[in-house]
Each structure stands twice: as C-alpha cells, then as structure tokens.
Amino acid sequence: KTLALAAMMQGKGRLIATDHDKRQLAPIYERLSRAGVHNCDVRTPKGPNDTLADIHASADLVLIDAPCTGTGTWRRNPDAKWRMRPGALEVRLKDQVTVLDRAAALAKPGGRIAYITCSVLPQENGEQIKAFTARHPEFSVVPPEQTAAVLWDKAEDFAATALKSDEGWLMTPRRTGTDGFFVSVLKRAAAT
Template identity: 85%
Template sequence: MTPAARLSAAIELIETIDAQRVPAAKALKEWGTAHRFAGSGDRAAIAGLIWDVLRRRASSAWIMDADTPRARLLGMLKLERGMDADAIANLCHGERFAPEPLSAAERAALTSRTLDEAPPHIAGDYPEWLDPHLAKVFGDDRVAEATAMASRAPLDLRVNTLKSSRDKVLPRLLHLGTEPTPWSSIGLRIELGADARNPGIHAEEDFIKGAIEVQDEGSQLAALLSGAKPGEQVIDLCAGAGGKTLALAAMMQGKGRLIATDHDKRQLAPIYERLSRAGIHNADVRAPKGDADPLADIRASADLVLIDAPCTGTGTWRRNPDAKWRMRPGALEVRLKDQSEVLDRAAALVKPGGRIAYVTCSVLPAENGDQIRGFVGRHSEFSVVPPEQTASVLWDKAEAFAAAALESPEGWLMTPRRTGTDGFFVSVLKKA
C-alpha cells in the first residue's frame, strides 16, 4: 500500500470505530482479517496512524475546526507527525486510493490555526471532566504533562537477575536498537518510531529462557521502591498477570516467601507459566476459590504487602490512548472504593514494623495522595516512609530521580514528561 492509501484506510477505520463504538484494537484486528493483501508493514503503519489520532483526538479536531475522522487525521499529521500543509497535500491527491484533495478550508486550517487559544483539556487531549483533577496535581503544567502522555511509549524490558544481568543481555539485543533505561539498573529500552512495529521480543532466546520480561521502567521502579529484601515474607496482593511478582522475586534472590494472589483468578492465568520461565521457586500463587479467603492463614505476619491497586490507568494513556476517551466519572468512584478496600485488607496482613507499598498507574490525586491520607486516618498505626528514604534504593540515581519525579508527603509520582516512564504513583507505609 502507498502512504496515501494507508491514510485512506485509517480514515475508514476511524469511521468504523466512531460508528460502532468498538475498541480500536478490535477494529484493527478485524480490518487486518478482511484485508489480507495488506502486509505487516502496512498494518503497523495504519495502526500507528489510528493510535496517534486517538492520542491527539481533541487537539487535532481543534486545529481543523471540525470533528470528523478525516479532520482528526489531518490535524494529527500536523501536530504529531510535524507535517506542513504542502506535505499533507502531497498525500491527499485523490488518485489511486488516496484521500480527496485538501479543501481551501482545510489548507487554511493547517496553515493558520494553532492551539494557543485552546482550553487545557483540548490542548492536552483529555476529557474535560478530568481537568480539575489534573489541575490539582500539575497546575499550569497540566497541558505539558498531558501532551507527554499522548506520545508513543517505548518498549521497556526488565532483565531477570535470577538468570542473567543487563551487561550480559544488552549485547545480545543490540540488533533491536536496545539501550539501558535511565533509572532502572535492570532495565532496557527500545525506542519506537511512529510507524514502527513492535519487535518480536517473544521470539528472542533471552525471553524464551526467562532472562528478560516486558515491563515499563516505571513499573520496574515501583517494585524497586518497595524495598523487598531476601528472606522476607512478601505478599503481592493484586498480582494479576505477575509482572511485579516476578520483579519482587528477583529482588528477593529466591530467598524468603513470596505469595501472589488476586481477587479475580482469571487475571492470574498467565502467572504460572511466567514464574516457571523465570526460574522462580519461592512463589506461592493463591487463586481465590468461592468466598474463601486465600490468605486466611496470614495475620499480621508479612514483612511487605505490595498493592498494585486497581485504578483508572491514566498513567498508561501512551499505551492505551482510546481508554481515556471511554473513561467516565463513575469509573473513578468505583476504583476509589476498590482501593480503600484493598488498603484496609493489607493492613491486617502486615506485622509490626512491616510495610505496605501502594502503587497505582494513575496520576489522579484522588487515587494517590488522597487515598494514602485517608488510609493513615483510618489506621493510625501506619505512617508514610519519607519518599527520599524510599528512593535510596536507586543508589547513584536517587538524587537525579528525586529531582525529576514529583515528590509529595505521601510518595513519588512518575510521569512521561518528568521521568520518561508511564505515570506511576508509589507510597510506602510502615506499621509501628
């Protein structure tokens, strides 16, 4: 397919997503099935266009002064891809599956309109109802922070130190353009262009043998900031597919007791194979059975309980750009209730002197600092470990991290703009 034909296909797909209200991933999959002639490069390029339009949906429509699939695509090409009106016109010539030529109004919009007068939620590309929440945490920087959350994320890997080291793995993955991550000493990063396909990590020998896992650097740092140590009893209370469980196991060096559970046993399905591939032998996966508590035998005995809390996922908008447009205020209220409940559950599991590490992939204060203040108000035996103390686990990177991340009395907030990671909040609480 020509670049122009890819634009036409993208417009068609956006029309489908709008009309049928289907997730973008589902629409892309169905389109690929119905258009077998499109090669893998074509599918990757079209997917890149769709995700970029979703990332810059509001600002693109503003630039074009029209909220249609075509207008959003044209506006995105200017804002996200940096193309001027002439370059866009060269693709929109109306011949051989290319989009129709630019109208006079479209060329004028591409030439003259800017985001200078756009409201913050338009310039930052997020739902208007979220503006007070983002203003509370970022203030006048919220447009810049949200714009960074609308960029494409790199592909980050975590080296499994139970099987290898970053110095050994890095040379074997240089053919993928791999570089060390800036903060995590066990992380690797692959930067991806707008049209780039995700590399076949799952086919790499290091992945097959369990030496690497796909994990955003922010998620790696969240595990590191928990301070899990060899010999401790550690509970991953919302383990899901096991990403942080694996990271905790490596930190524990195979020593101690690691328990992984989740309220939804379906979320735990991938964890068993991942633990086996990673060579982890001290982990006990406890799936819920009926109404029985899988942790009924544990009372005030854990050194560390990690809560990878259910949240709105606002910190992952780079990877899930259509999720932010489907998000509704009611979803936040549900998550706040879930978070309070899981924090209260964790309190009963921690021994005196033990810790809770509360983690979200959200940037919203209601899910982060507000939750921690509410928890301490309900459980006076817990206090927040000073954030600068938790950052000491990053060793020589601690000072630079503290300067980059957003610190509050309750913990650390990482963002794409500040730390180059997904948005993550981390708070560590200690029981008296």
C-alpha cells in the first residue's frame, strides 16, 4: 500500500510508513529502493517514544491497513480459519480501536483517515467505524459514493458488485471475485 500511495503521489509530498511491529517494515526498504521512491520516510518504532509525535494534527491522509482476523483471505487460504485462536477477534478489535484513535490525533482539520481491513466481519468493519465516530464526533464518514470514484478506475462496475453501507464498502469473494476487504474513509471537520 505504501508503494501504491507513492506511485499516486508521483514523488510529490511526504509519505511516512510505520508499523507497530517493526518486522513488518523490514521488506519495505528494498521495495522502495527498487521502485525509485524518494519521498517516503520509514519510521521504525523505538521504545516507548511515539515515532509520529511530530505530525500531530498535520496529516492530509492517514491510511490504516488495520490489524484484523483476515477472514477475507479465507477464499485463497481456507486453512487459515483453523489457525485462528480463540479470542483472536477480541484482540484485533482492541488493536483496531488503538490504531483508529491514534490516527484521529494525526489527521489535520479537513484531513482524512482511510480504514482498510481484509475482513468480512461486521465487528471489524462497520461496527468499528460506528464506534469510532461515536468516540470522535469531529469525524464523519465520507459517503461511499464519493470514495468509489476516487479509489477505483471503474467505479460504476465496482459499485454494482461491492456492498455499500453507511460506513463504507465491503468487497466479498462471491460478489467481487476478490478477497474480502472493507474500506471506509473518514473526514475530520475543518477548523472553524
């Protein structure tokens, strides 16, 4: 997703990539180099200090590739459902609350949060977004119709197959022929 964003930005602006699990960041350096990306700052977590403290309330877009159960990948990884441990959903739900609340502090007035899961479970998707907007009334969901045109080239085809809700878009293997994904875009109210 970092490489896709970098390509969309065409070398302009500032892109920051980080992950709570620094092992997830290991492959990014070579990939960025191979792609010729020069505007990406990779920040590896170091101890208790917040690696993003300097961008408090200044990000135009915070993209969350949310930690999730991965139920949307079961189409191509059917054995994964048997590896899911008891309590895994509850752990992921807490992780999602943490990353969403952290993102809220990073988005500037008028800025956006894009929340993405590879899950088809309502608890990780629409219910998580409803709970977030209840905790953070300064954010509202960007109507799914507006996000489709921005996120997908063939927005009409996409809208005909993906499931739209007040909280975002749900793609399912049966309807879209893809893994299961959920996307919601939230916008912080502009400063008054």
